[in-house]
Every structure is written in structure tokens, then in C-alpha cells.
Amino acid sequence: MKFTDYLTRESCIMDLRASSKDGAIRELADLLTDQGRIKDEEDFIKHVREREMLGSTGIGNHVAIPHCPTQSVHGVVVAFGRSKQGIDFQSYDGSEVNHIFLMGTNPADLNIYLKLLATLSRLLNDRIFRQEFANASTADDLIAVFKRHEK
């Protein structure tokens, strides 16, 4: 199972319009809803916000991974958004967030979801991956970086 089995060029927004945390989550959720991946968008967003209230998913290095398990999604869903101006996600390192991975899972697919989160975490810990990933200017480039580092 690869991260790029779930993150596709169609689920990437390379220039988010939103300038707030809530706005970015909604913009990415809208994309997944349009793709038929979310059954109940409001419920999904509610669960993502509830998770954010436990503590920010801004994990540092300008990356945030808002996520939640909920019955409101089909299988495991992943969307990526890039904010050029940066968004305040209350990250632990104080950095503004430029790269957002919105993820969700149906509880039936919890094991897959945890493995994908672990894969993403491992990739983001790699300085070279982070550099190439930040430099990718199109969705195709971004997916290519993931594919190269998953090999």
C-alpha cells in the first residue's frame, strides 16, 4: 500500500484560496466531496475540528495533517493543499503552515489509515524529501516526488 494510491493529482490544490485553518479544511473537504469521497461533508468537518481542539495538527516544518476517523467518508481519503501565503495552524514550532494534508478514514479502514499516516510521517522526517516536496510546483511534480521517495 502506497501513499500515492490515495493521494492523486486530482486531490491536490497547489494554490489554496483560503487564508484560515477552517477555510483551508473546508476547501480541501469540498474537493473530496466533489470527488464523491465524502458522504457527509459537514459531519466530516465537525470531526476534523473536534480533533483540532485536542491539539493542533500543525506538526512543524510548515506542515499540518488535520485528520479524523468518521463514518462520513468512504474508505480512506487524502487531499493536499498548498498555501503560498501561509496559514496560522497554531503549530508547536510556531511556523506558519504552507502544506496541508487533510485525511480521514472510515473506522472499518483504521489499519490502512494508520499505516498511511506512518508512511507520511516517515517521509516528512526526511529532509531531502521535504526539500523536493516543497519545490514541486505542480500536482504532477508533487506526486512524482512521493513516488520517487516511496520507491
Add this chain to the structure above:
Amino acid sequence: MGLHTIVVSIAGSAASLVTAKYAIALAKLLSVKLIALYVVDKKVLQDLLKSRIFVDAEARVYERDLEQQGAGILERIGKMAQEKGVAFEGMLMKGTVSDEVLNKVQELRADLLVMGELKEMTSRAEIFYDEGERILRRCPCPVVMVKNPAMVEALYKETVR
């Protein structure tokens, strides 16, 4: 001498039921007890906590959910074994999947381990991190890796009580 115990390692996927069906058919054929192991993967939860993707309260909820999922799967497999007249025991454990499975195989002096097919490996790093790969390489007893779900379904159907 002879065989006494088969152990089957179960994950949370749908493919696990195929693995379980093969193990049940094999246990019936050999007239041995089947022990199914489900391990709540605490290592992945700890890794996600360390990388700040999870917070404590959240990790505890995931752990509880995985535990419930595991108990549900073991119960289901237990019923399947019972229907085929196979002596069965389910064990729910927590920890690093490969360590827990291998320790239990050793402790039970299992004669055979049945496990699911390894996922496709795309990198050396993935081989290094894969729990199934570790089990396969370090297991002290013979290992059967289940493939071909259609064949397994047919075999399972043929297995009569």
C-alpha cells in the same frame, strides 16, 4: 511427534479472513488446534505520537478502537472455526506486531504459522519496516503464506464439519 498447534496471524484487513479460512481448513485437515493472534499495533501509535500527528487522548481512542476491532475479528473467526469443528482459541495482544507474534509462536511451541501474503515492496526501506517481512524471516517454525483467495474460498467450502 506429529503436529499439535497451528497459529494464524490476523491483521485488521478483509484479506485476513481469507488467511483465517485457509488456517481453519488446514487445522481441520490435520486435526490440530488453531490459535489466532491479533496484535494491536502500539508501535505505529507511538510513532505517530512521537511525530506529533497524534495527541495522547487521541492515541488512546485509536488503541481502544483497534482492540475492539481485533476482538470482533477474533470472535468472527472463532465462530467460523466452530462451524467447521476446529478447536480454536483467539488471543488479543498489544505491542510491536512482529515481536508479539514471534514471541507467542515460540511460547506456544507452534508447529506451523499461517500468515497473509506480503504486500508489494517498492523500496528497501519498506522491507526494513514491514512487520510481515520480519515475521517471515525470523519465525522459528515453518510458515505458510496464504495466496489465491479464490482457491482458499473453494477449499474452505469443501471443508466439512
